[in-house]
Amino acid sequence: MDGEGLRPLTPKYTNMAKSSWFILVELLLLLECLSHLSISQGQGYDFFYFVQQWPGSYCDTRKACCYPTTGKPAANFTIHGLWPNYNNGSYPSNCNPNSPYNATKISDLLGKMEVDWPTLACPTNGGTRFWTHEWEKHGTCSESVLDQHSYFEAALNIKNKVNLLKVLEDAGIQPNDQFYREPQIREAIKAGIGYTPAITCNTDSSKNRQILEIYLCVDASGKDLIECPKFPTRCKKPPLQFPIF
Incomplete structure (x- = not known):
């Protein structure tokens, strides 16, 4: 057994x-x-691109521009968007169709957005279409960290920290239709704010390359600038015009 x-x-x-x-x-x-x-x-993402655009260049593109219902924006860089990105260069988009843009959630920010985040798209409008697009395509992908109010507020706060026009003008780079080298612009911004930007450009009807957008990078909390883990495609053919607006 x-x-x-x-x-x-x-x-x-x-x-x-x-x-x-x-x-x-x-x-x-x-x-x-x-x-x-x-x-x-x-x-759902690693960092943000914080993108500002120069309205004079936007209005010189083939699409032209229309001033918002609040009137012509000031001659200053304005916010294009705060875009979640991955370190490999790809990005998420349209992450939550059940979270539509709702102006009542950011009613206290709308006055500031009209100044710092105006629309230049045609036909003339108040900005709702622009902000809806930015929230639903990009903002919903950071919703686990930033709700709708926090998302728009974060972009406005970064804009307040980064006065690109002053930084460039202090370096002798002014929106006067003159031409500047891309490295000159990039180094002026880095010296002024401490972080390396990426500069994208457009081509006007005279085939001049112009400063269109300045990319900076922000950590995943949406609060602090960081060095970019990955840069978008930059303008590689100098010089770049800084057009009057």
Whole structure:
């Protein structure tokens, strides 16, 4: 009887035990991967591009421009957007169709947005279409960190910290239709704010390349400037015109 109680497993049962062990290990590894994926999806991005545009260049593009219903914006850089991005250069978009833009949630910010985040799209409008697009395409992808109010407020706060026009004018780079080298512009901004920008451009009807947008990078909290993990395509053919607006 004792001998039968200690009888070794047959090859059949040994193989079944090994298979069960391997399945258990694979399940544990899968659960660990899903856990990491869930954490990653909770934030859904690595950093933000904070993008400002020069209205004089925007209005010189083939699409032209229309002033908002509040009137011609000031001759200053204005916000284009605060865009979540991944470190590899790709980006999420339209992340939550169940979170539409709602002006009542940012009613206390609208006056500031009309100044710092105006629309130049045609036909003339008050900005609602522009802000709706920015929130639904980009803002919803940061919703785990920034709700709608916090998202727009974060962009406005960064704009207040970064006075690009003053930085450039202090370096002798002015919106006077003159031409400047891209490295000259980039180094002036880096010296003025401490972080390296990326500069994108447009081409006007005279085929002049112009300063269109300035990209800076912001950490995933939407609060602090950082060095960009990845730059967008920059203007590589100098010089760049800084048009009057």
